[in-house]
Amino acid sequence: MQERLQELQTEAIQKVDQAAGLKELNDIRVAYLGKKGPITEVLRGMGKLSAEERPVIGALANEVREAISARIEAKQSELEEAAVQEKLAGESIDVTLPGRPVNVGSHHPLTKIIEEIEDLFIGMGYEIAEGPEVEQDYYNFEALNLPKGHPARDMQDSFYITEEILLRTHTSPVQARTMKKHQGKGPIKIICPGKVYRRDNDDATHSHQFMQIEGLVVGENIRMSDLKGTLDVFAKKMFGQDREIRLRPSFFPFTEPSVEMDISCKMCGGHGCSVCKQTGWIEILGAGMVHPNVLEMAGYDSKKYTGFAFGMGPERIAMLKYGVDDIRHFYTNDVRFLKQFAIEE
Numbered sequence: 001m002q003e004r005l006q007e008l009q010t011e012a013i014q015k016v017d018q019a020a021g022l023k024e025l026n027d028i029r030v031a032y033l034g035k036k037g038p039i040t041e042v043l044r045g046m047g048k049l050s051a052e053e054r055p056v057i058g059a060l061a062n063e064v065r066e067a068i069s070a071r072i073e074a075k076q077s078e079l080e081e082a083a084v085q086e087k088l089a090g091e092s093i094d095v096t097l098p099g100r101p102v103n104v105g106s107h108h109p110l111t112k113i114i115e116e117i118e119d120l121f122i123g124m125g126y127e128i129a130e131g132p133e134v135e136q137d138y139y140n141f142e143a144l145n146l147p148k149g150h151p152a153r154d155m156q157d158s159f160y161i162t163e164e165i166l167l168r169t170h171t172s173p174v175q176a177r178t179m180k181k182h183q184g185k186g187p188i189k190i191i192c193p194g195k196v197y198r199r200d201n202d203d204a205t206h207s208h209q210f211m212q213i214e215g216l217v218v219g220e221n222i223r224m225s226d227l228k229g230t231l232d233v234f235a236k237k238m239f240g241q242d243r244e245i246r247l248r249p250s251f252f253p254f255t256e257p258s259v260e261m262d263i264s265c266k267m268c269g270g271h272g273c274s275v276c277k278q279t280g281w282i283e284i285l286g287a288g289m290v291h292p293n294v295l296e297m298a299g300y301d302s303k304k305y306t307g308f309a310f311g312m313g314p315e316r317i318a319m320l321k322y323g324v325d326d327i328r329h330f331y332t333n334d335v336r337f338l339k340q341f342a343i344e345e
């Protein structure tokens with residue numbers, strides 16, 4: 001029996017050493033050390049041995065089992081290590097290969113213009129205020145001196161959701177909300193950027209959804225000359241020091257007096273061309289002194305406080321600044337159009 005055990009050990013170890021893979025090694029383990037293997041068989045037959053032989057054979061059988069086990073484990077580590085090395089060799093990276101080009105995004109031209117305008121006004125001490133796009137009729141119209149049935153409501157054709165709720169037609173409701181929040185106490189110096197909606201037919205200069213940036217200053221002794229000076233600084237910083245501005249009388253129910261601001265045409269230097277429709281000027285915003293009724297409705301004493309407000313369309317400003325001939329380019333998101341603005345970042 002001793003001889004048989006030794007033979008088994010030699011035979012098993014030889015097979016383990018020759019095993020080419022983990023699967024084969026496991027088969028050897030099962031074959032020699034498993035429940036149905038020859039060593040278990042030997043141990044089972046121990047009952048037939050004499051009392052003196054039993055411990056000797058028992059101890060030898062354990063030794064043989066441990067020797068085979070140890071050899072299997074050593075071989076297993078060896079095979080596993082070899083498998084890892086082989087995998088690593090197969091996965092090696094050629095660091096000399098050129099990288100794949102990455103598509104780099106850029107800011108949308110409207111985002112750029114809005115941020116530029118915001119920075120410009122923040123530099124003049126303004127804060128940014130925001131308000132809801134789904135607005136109450138009260139803030140969009142009534143608080144701005146446009147009671148129900150007022151003919152000037154037709155100037156801004158609206159998307160109504162209910163009788164009292166609509167998509168805001170301009171950013172002016174944010175000035176009404178801000179003034180109300182201040183409860184009749186100045187000063188206020190804000191700009192309000194945001195989306196607005198009108199039932200306008202889309203064409204080269206009109207969109208049913210567009211952006212506006214509203215400005216509002218309220219305080220004591222705020223004068224028309226402050227408005228003109230502010231707009232002059234804005235226009236020159238935005239379009240260049242050589243540009244002239246002019247204010248034309250206009251009408252907005254929430255400002256009195258009201259003006260529209262034109263900027264001298266860059267294309268023709270003010271001589272007249274197709275871009276400025278031969279006038280030498282291009283309109284860029286509406287503005288005026290806050291109507292006393294609007295101040296009073298928000299709780300301000302209009303004898304003590306005055307203010308100016310202005311509202312501009314950043315799309316039109318971006319069109320002028322970047323020479324874009326159709327407002328719809330900003331909303332159709334053709335990457336060939338958008339990519340041109342990445343260069344400037």
Ligand code: FA5
Binds near residue numbers: 284286
């Ligand atoms: C207003 O909306 C006033 N709330 C502006 C204002 C504010 C005046 C404060 C006085 C004091 P208006 O309807 O003109 O005004 O619009 C302002 C700007 O929005 C226009 O100058 C134009 O640049 C832009 N705009 C108007 N309608 C459209 C449209 N359908 N598509 C694109 N831009 C538009």
